Amino acid sequence: MRTQVAIIGAGPAGLFLSLLLKRLGIESVILELHTRQYIEERVRAGLLEYNTVQLMHELGVGERLRRQGLEHGGIELRFNGRSHRIDFRDLAAGKCVTIYAQHEVIKDLVAARLAANCPILFETTDATLHALDSTSPYVTFRHNSQKEGAAERLDCDFIAGCDGFHGVSRAAIPAGVLTTYERDYPFGWLGILAQAPPASKELIYVHHDRGFALLSMRSPEITRLYLQCAPDEDLGLWPDDRIWSELHKRFATRDGWRLTEGPITQKAVTGMRSFVVEPMQFGRLFLAGDAAHIVPPTGAKGLNLAVSDVGVLAEALGSFYSRGSSDLLAQYSATCLRRVWKVQRFSWWMTQLLHRFPDDNPFDHRRQLADLDYVTTSRAASQSLAENYVGLPLP
Numbered sequence: 001m002r003t004q005v006a007i008i009g010a011g012p013a014g015l016f017l018s019l020l021l022k023r024l025g026i027e028s029v030i031l032e033l034h035t036r037q038y039i040e041e042r043v044r045a046g047l048l049e050y051n052t053v054q055l056m057h058e059l060g061v062g063e064r065l066r067r068q069g070l071e072h073g074g075i076e077l078r079f080n081g082r083s084h085r086i087d088f089r090d091l092a093a094g095k096c097v098t099i100y101a102q103h104e105v106i107k108d109l110v111a112a113r114l115a116a117n118c119p120i121l122f123e124t125t126d127a128t129l130h131a132l133d134s135t136s137p138y139v140t141f142r143h144n145s146q147k148e149g150a151a152e153r154l155d156c157d158f159i160a161g162c163d164g165f166h167g168v169s170r171a172a173i174p175a176g177v178l179t180t181y182e183r184d185y186p187f188g189w190l191g192i193l194a195q196a197p198p199a200s201k202e203l204i205y206v207h208h209d210r211g212f213a214l215l216s217m218r219s220p221e222i223t224r225l226y227l228q229c230a231p232d233e234d235l236g237l238w239p240d241d242r243i244w245s246e247l248h249k250r251f252a253t254r255d256g257w258r259l260t261e262g263p264i265t266q267k268a269v270t271g272m273r274s275f276v277v278e279p280m281q282f283g284r285l286f287l288a289g290d291a292a293h294i295v296p297p298t299g300a301k302g303l304n305l306a307v308s309d310v311g312v313l314a315e316a317l318g319s320f321y322s323r324g325s326s327d328l329l330a331q332y333s334a335t336c337l338r339r340v341w342k343v344q345r346f347s348w349w350m351t352q353l354l355h356r357f358p359d360d361n362p363f364d365h366r367r368q369l370a371d372l373d374y375v376t377t378s379r380a381a382s383q384s385l386a387e388n389y390v391g392l393p394l395p
């Protein structure tokens with residue numbers, strides 16, 4: 001098999017890249033480890049920045065998003081038992097964010113790609129990247145749904161490593177090339193999905209002595225709730241009653257605001273990490289999305305950052321194929337990293353602002369409350385939060 005761009009991974013990065021390349025008349029083949037059903041049902045992120053929504057409309061994949069997405073013009077920050085609204089439309093030039101689950105995005109992108117007769121090879125295993133520092137890289141793999149898993153080879157001009165944090169692309173770069181910057185957090189999030197109408201139209205971020213909490217939603221009928229917990233929290237210690245009791249304590253306000261309860265349909269613990277590798281390229285391999293960086297979920301940026309990376313990559317590949325110029329490809333990593341680090345900063349800032357750290361002392365607690373007071377009373381500070389939350393300008 002031969003194509004122009006081999007894409008490893010059909011997550012947001014790989015699928016958005018494939019549609020951006022298609023628009024530029026560039027061929028690609030996607031190799032995906034899992035089945036279509038698996039990736040279309042995997043529950044992950046749920047908040048789209050303004051630019052991500054615009055891109056879905058531009059690519060002609062925004063029809064369900066337009067009907068089902070929930071536009072949010074702000075968030076609430078709750079501390080000391082009081083809520084304070086950050087009004088994005090006022091502070092960020094009319095922009096807003098949209099709640100639309102990542103697996104729904106995946107369904108829309110997969111459907112568009114397959115409708116255009118562009119291949120996604122599901123259930124490929126043993127993907128191995130070769131000759132990355134030549135002009136003729138290739139990928140070998142096994143494709144289980146055809147030829148009973150016989151070894152196959154995909155020749156290409158470029159490889160896009162869009163296979164997430166645990167993928168094979170980053171690991172294919174020779175030792176000594178990449179520098180890793182990382183930070184683990186001494187807590188995780190216990191997340192639940194509940195069949196209950198959200199008690200708020202907008203997300204509520206809670207700073208509380210007992211730890212952080214977040215109210216989000218999947219639809220007008222389904223609430224998503226998170227509690228700060230230990231990174232290795234044992235879910236067996238959290239029967240539904242204990243979860244609701246803890247949520248009620250953290251969300252309580254002085255004026256008696258109440259959470260709505262409903263049957264819990266999913267429970268999971270998510271770890272928190274900040275991670276970046278530099279550079280995001282080696283020879284003809286370009287890393288995008290979680291393959292190159294991870295952010296803690298507090299700023300809701302993981303999916304959106306993957307989308308901004310592949311926007312840069314598509315433009316650079318377009319310039320290569322239309323004008324024969326490698327200049328933008330050579331700058332790919334540096335161009336992406338400027339935005340990646342700003343998003344890392346924001347995600348870290350939101351995380352340290354709202355969570356309890358095990359070594360916090362009363363000074364740290366007072367400092368957090370002062371920061372929250374500042375950000376909710378100063379227009380300059382709340383504007384900075386709003387501008388980052390709806391999404392910084394694309395590179």
Ligand SMILES: Cc1cc2nc3c(=O)[nH]c(=O)nc-3n(C[C@H](O)[C@H](O)[C@H](O)COP(=O)(O)OP(=O)(O)OC[C@H]3O[C@@H](n4cnc5c(N)ncnc54)[C@H](O)[C@@H]3O)c2cc1C
Pocket residue numbers: 008009010011012013014031032033034039043044045046047102124127162163164165166167168270288289290291297299300301302303304306
């Ligand atoms: C449990 C969980 C919850 C999350 N919650 C949030 C959230 O609330 N908010 C937020 O902003 N972000 C969240 N994130 C982060 C967000 O989902 C990711 O940042 C986003 O999915 C990144 O997209 P990606 O395409 O780079 O990687 P991925 O979505 O990880 O996609 C990579 C794809 O590559 C495939 N793949 C992996 N290895 C191989 C291989 N060897 N060969 C072929 N294919 C391979 C995978 O199956 C996958 O389909 C969450 C992540 C996780 C894991």
